[in-house]
Amino acid sequence: MIALNGETISIVLFFVGVYGLIARRNIIKSIMSISIMQVAIILYFVSTNVAPGSVPPIGDVNQMLLAADPLPQALMITDIVIGIGVTAAGLTLFIHLYHRFGSTNWQKVMKKRNRHD
Amino acid sequence: MISLHWLILSPLIIGTTAKLMPIKAAKKIMVLFQTALLAAVTMIFVEVRQNGPLLENIGSWPDTIGITLRADLLATAMVFLSCFLFLAMVIFVHNKNYADHLFFFLFLGLESLIIGIFLSNDVFNIFVLIEAATLIITILIMYKQASVSVYDAMMYFLINVVAMSFFLMGLGMLYKKIGVLDFYALEAALSQVNNPASLILPYSFMITAISLKAALMPLFSWLPKAHGTPSAPSVVSVILSGLYVKTGIYVFLRLQTTFAPLIDTSELFVILGFITAVVGFMLALAQTDIKLLLAYSTVSQIGVIMIGISLNNPAAYWGGLYHLMNHAIFKSTLFLTAGMIISEYKTRKISEIHGVYSHMPAVGVATILSILGIIGAPLFNGSISKFLIATGASGSWIESGLILINLGTIIVFMKYGQLLFGHSDKKEAANSDILEKAVVLTLSMLCFLGGIFGSDLIAILFNISLTINPLSYGEKMLLFVGSILLGLLIYRSLFKKRNPLAFIRSFELGFNEICLSITLFFAFMVVYLKITL
Numbered sequence: 001m002i003a004l005n006g007e008t009i010s011i012v013l014f015f016v017g018v019y020g021l022i023a024r025r026n027i028i029k030s031i032m033s034i035s036i037m038q039v040a041i042i043l044y045f046v047s048t049n050v051a052p053g054s055v056p057p058i059g060d061v062n063q064m065l066l067a068a069d070p071l072p073q074a075l076m077i078t079d080i081v082i083g084i085g086v087t088a089a090g091l092t093l094f095i096h097l098y099h100r101f102g103s104t105n106w107q108k109v110m111k112k113r114n115r116h117d
Numbered sequence: 118m119i120s121l122h123w124l125i126l127s128p129l130i131i132g133t134t135a136k137l138m139p140i141k142a143a144k145k146i147m148v149l150f151q152t153a154l155l156a157a158v159t160m161i162f163v164e165v166r167q168n169g170p171l172l173e174n175i176g177s178w179p180d181t182i183g184i185t186l187r188a189d190l191l192a193t194a195m196v197f198l199s200c201f202l203f204l205a206m207v208i209f210v211h212n213k214n215y216a217d218h219l220f221f222f223l224f225l226g227l228e229s230l231i232i233g234i235f236l237s238n239d240v241f242n243i244f245v246l247i248e249a250a251t252l253i254i255t256i257l258i259m260y261k262q263a264s265v266s267v268y269d270a271m272m273y274f275l276i277n278v279v280a281m282s283f284f285l286m287g288l289g290m291l292y293k294k295i296g297v298l299d300f301y302a303l304e305a306a307l308s309q310v311n312n313p314a315s316l317i318l319p320y321s322f323m324i325t326a327i328s329l330k331a332a333l334m335p336l337f338s339w340l341p342k343a344h345g346t347p348s349a350p351s352v353v354s355v356i357l358s359g360l361y362v363k364t365g366i367y368v369f370l371r372l373q374t375t376f377a378p379l380i381d382t383s384e385l386f387v388i389l390g391f392i393t394a395v396v397g398f399m400l401a402l403a404q405t406d407i408k409l410l411l412a413y414s415t416v417s418q419i420g421v422i423m424i425g426i427s428l429n430n431p432a433a434y435w436g437g438l439y440h441l442m443n444h445a446i447f448k449s450t451l452f453l454t455a456g457m458i459i460s461e462y463k464t465r466k467i468s469e470i471h472g473v474y475s476h477m478p479a480v481g482v483a484t485i486l487s488i489l490g491i492i493g494a495p496l497f498n499g500s501i502s503k504f505l506i507a508t509g510a511s512g513s514w515i516e517s518g519l520i521l522i523n524l525g526t527i528i529v530f531m532k533y534g535q536l537l538f539g540h541s542d543k544k545e546a547a548n549s550d551i552l553e554k555a556v557v558l559t560l561s562m563l564c565f566l567g568g569i570f571g572s573d574l575i576a577i578l579f580n581i582s583l584t585i586n587p588l589s590y591g592e593k594m595l596l597f598v599g600s601i602l603l604g605l606l607i608y609r610s611l612f613k614k615r616n617p618l619a620f621i622r623s624f625e626l627g628f629n630e631i632c633l634s635i636t637l638f639f640a641f642m643v644v645y646l647k648i649t650l
Contacts, residue, residue: 007293014286021279021632030275030628037282041289048293072292075241079285082248086278089252093271100264106628113268114625 006047013040025105027097031090038083045072045079119157121173121186124196125233127154128203132225136218144211147221151204158200162193166580181302185238191438194578195235195367198445202360203228206352209453209556215261215350223260227253227356234364240288240298243368244281247330251277254361257353258346266348273343276631280329280336283639287322294319304375313379313650320380321642325635327372330365333386333423334393335634337416338626341400344415345408347465351456354408358415359449363441366419370426385645386427391518394420398525402532403618406465407455411448414529418444418491421522424515425506432583433509439575440502443490443567447499450487450560454480457549457557458536467533472541479554481537483561488530490564493523495594498567501575504593505583520596527604532612 002008013036020033049069055061057070094104101109131150135143165171170189174180188196206224210216230250237243251274259270292298294315295306310316329336344358373383397417404410422444425437457480462470474481486497493499503523510516567574576582611617626634 014282017282018632018636022629022636025629027271027628034275034278034282037279037286041282041285044286044289045292048289049296071298072289078241078245082245085252086248089255090271090275090278093255093267093274096267097271100267109268110625110627113265 006043006050010040010044010047013037013043016040025107027094027104027106027109028091030106031087031094034090035083035087038079038086042076042079042083045076048072119161121161121171121188121236122175124154124158124161125186125229125236128225128229128232132222132229135221135225140217143218143221144207144216147207147225148204148211151200151207155197155200155204158193158197161188162197165190165193181297181299184242185299186236187238187301188236190578190580191367191370192235194442195363196232198442199228199231199235199360202356202445202449205449205556205560206355208552210350210352211552212550213350220260220350223253223257224352224356227257227361231360231364235367238300240291240300240303244285244288247284247364247368248278248281250361250364251281254343254353254357258343258349260350260353261348263346263348266346269342269346269348272628272631273339275628276329276339276635279632280326280635283322283635284326287319287326290319290322291316300371300375307375308378310379314647316376316379317643317646317650320376321639321646323372324369324382324642325639327365327369328389328638329635330362331369331423332362332365332393332416332419334389334396334420335638336631337393337397337419338631338634340416341409341412343412345406345412347408351452351459354412354456355449355452358412358452359445362415362419363445366422366426366441373427380646380650382646383427383429387424387515390420390423390427391515391522392420393417393423394522395525398522398529399618400621401529402525402612403616403621405467405616407459407467407470407533407536408452408465410467410529410533411451411455414491414526415444415448417522417526417529418448421503421506421519424519425502425509428506428509428515430509431581433506435575435579435581435583436502436505436509438579439505439571440499442578443498443502443564446560446563446567447487447490450483450557450564451491453553453557453560454484454487457553461543461549467536470536471539472537474537476541476543477549479558480549483554483557484537485534486561486564488534490561490568492527492530493597495597496565496568498564498571500594500597501568501571501585504585504590507593508586508589520600523597524600524604524607527600528608528612531604531608 017033017037017040021030024030051066054066054068057067061067097109101112103109135146165188170187173186175184175186227250230246233246234243237246255270255274258273259266295303297303297306332340344354394417397413397420401410401413401417404413422437422441425433425440458470458473459465461477464470490497490499493503507516507519510519572583572585
C-alpha cells in the first residue's frame with residue numbers, strides 16, 4: 001500500500017502534467033500542463049523532510065519543537081516566482097502566435113509555419 | 118584581484134546603465150567594458166592556474182550552506198571563452214542598426230547568466246540561471262519579429278521549460294535523499310551512499326533535462342529551429358550555437374562527475390553521442406537553408422564532443438573539451454559569415470548563392486579557414502581535437518565510427534562550400550563593414566593558430582600535457598586525405614545534382630512529439646539503469 005502523502009500525490013500530478021503535454025494539441029492546455037507540473041514540483045519540495053507534527057520554520061521557533069526543513073521552502077519561493085514568469089511569458093507568446101497563425105492547435109500552427117520556408 | 122561575483126554582476130549592471138547613454142557612446146563603452154572583462158578573466162585564469170581553484174561563498178555562509186561560486190581551471194577556461202566570444206560579437210555589431218539599448222541589455226544579461234552557469238557550484242542556482250537564460254534567448258530569437266520566428270521561439274521556450282521541470286523534480290528527489298545542493302558536497306555525500314538503486318529516479322530526471330540542453334540524439338529537435346531561425350541576428354545564432362549549447366555539455370560533465378562513483382553511464386553516452394553525430398550530419402545534408410545546415414552540423418559536432426568526454430580516457434576527454442572550444446571558434450565564424458552572405462545575397466538557399474569567394478573575398482577566406490577547421494584538415498584546430506579523441510578511442514569500434522562521422526562532416530561542408538565558387542550575379546563590389554571583416558578574419562585565423570599550437574594551447578588552458586605523436590598524426594592525415602577523396606566521390610555521384618536525403622526534411626516533430634520523446638528518453642534511462650545497476 002503506497003502511503004497517500006504529499007510526495008506520492010505530487011509525483012502523480014507531475015505525470016498528469018506530462019500526459020497533458022503529450023496528449024493535448026491545444027497550446028493553452030500545454031501551458032496549463034506546464035503549470036500543473038510546476039505545482040507538483042512545489043508540492044514535492046515543501047513536503048520533503050517534514051516530520052509529522054513539525055512546525056513551520058518561521059520566526060522564533062521554540063527549541064523544544066521540531067521545525068520543518070526550511071531550505072526547500074525557501075527554494076520554492078524562487079520557483080513560484082519563476083513559474084509565474086514562465087506562465088506569463090508563455091501566454092504572451094501565445095497571444096502573438098495566435099495573432100499571426102490564427103490557431104490554437106500545434107499541428108495547424110506547425111503546418112502554417114513551414115509554409116513560410 | 119576582483120571577486121568572482123563581479124564577473125557575473127558587471128555585465129548586467131553595464132547592460133542596464135547603458136540605457137542612460139546615447140546608443141553611439143553605449144556601443145563604445147560596451148567594447149571597452151568587454152575588453153576590461155576579458156582582462157579581468159585572464160587575471161583570474163592566471164591566478165587559478167598558479168594557486169588552484171578559487172572559492173567564494175556568497176553571503177559569507179559556511180561551506181555547503183549558501184551559494185558557492187567556484188572557479189576551477191575548466192570553469193575559468195569556459196568563462197574566458199565566453200568573454201572572448203562576447204567581445205568579438207560586440208565589435209561585430211558595432212555598426213549594425215538592430216543593436217539598440219534593448220538588444221545590449223538582453224545580450225549582456227545573457228552573458229552574465231552564461232558566466233554564472235559556468236561558475237556556480239549550486240545545483241538549484243544553476244536551474245535558476247538556465248531558466249532565466251531560456252527567457253532571454255526566447256526574446257533574442259524573435260528579435261527581428263518575423264512571423265515564423267514566433268513559432269520557433271514558442272517551441273524553444275516551452276520545450277526548455279518542460280525539460281527544466283524534469284530537472285527540478287530530479288533535484289527535489291536528490292535533495293530529499295542527500296540533503297545538500299552543492300556540487301562538491303554532493304560528490305562527497307554520494308560516495309557514502311551504498312545503494313545506487315535509490316538514485317536512479319533523480320539521476321534519470323536530471324540527465325534527461327541536461328541531455329535535452331546539450332541536444333543529444335532524440336532530444337535535439339528544438340535546436341535547429343532556434344539556432345537557424347531567420348529572425349535572429351547572426352550574433353545571436355553564434356552565441357546560441359557556439360556557446361550556449363556548451364553550457365548544457367558543461368552541466369552534463371559536472372553531473373556525470375558527481376554521480377560517477379555510483380552510476381556509470383559513459384558507455385551509453387558514447388553510443389548516444391555516435392548516433393547524434395551520424396543523425397546530425399545526415400539531417401545537415403538534407404537541408405537547403407544555410408543557417409539550418411550549420412545548426413544541424415552543430416548537433417553533429419556535439420555528438421563528437423560527447424563521445425570524447427564519455428570515453429573514460431584522458432586523451433579523449435581533453436580532446437573532447439578542446440573540440441568544444443574549437444567548435445565555438447569555427448562555428449561562430451561560419452554563422453557570422455553566413456549572416457553576412459545572407460544580407461548580401463538576400464537569400465538563404467544554398468543553391469541560389471554563388472561566387473562568394475570572388476564577390477566577398479574576406480568572407481570567402483574566413484569561410485574556407487573555418488571549414489578546414491571543422492572538417493579536421495591537417496594543421497587546423499579540428500584535426501588536433503579529433504586526433505586526440507581518436508587516440509583515446511583506438512582499438513574500439515568507435516575509432517572507425519569517428520572516421521565515418523568525419524566523412525559525413527566533409528560531405529556536408531563540400532555541399533556548403535559550393536556557395537564559394539561559381540560566378541556571382543552581382544556586379545558591384547560588396548560593401549561589408551570593415552569591423553565585421555576584421556572579426557571574422559581574426560576568428561578564422563584562430564582556427565589555424567589553434568591547430569599549429571594545439572598541444573601548447575591545451576597545456577595552457579587545461580594544465581595538462583598531451584604529446585601529439587607525429588607518426589600517428591601523419592597516419593590520421595593520410596586517412597583524412599582518403600576521406601576527402603571518398604567524400605568528393607560520394608558528393609559528386611550522389612549529392613551534386615539532386616538530394617537523396619531530402620525526404621528527411623518532411624519528418625518534423627511537433628510539440629507533443631518532442632514531449633513524448635522527452636518522456637520516452639526518461640523512461641529509457643530508468644529502465645536502462647534498473648537493468649545495469
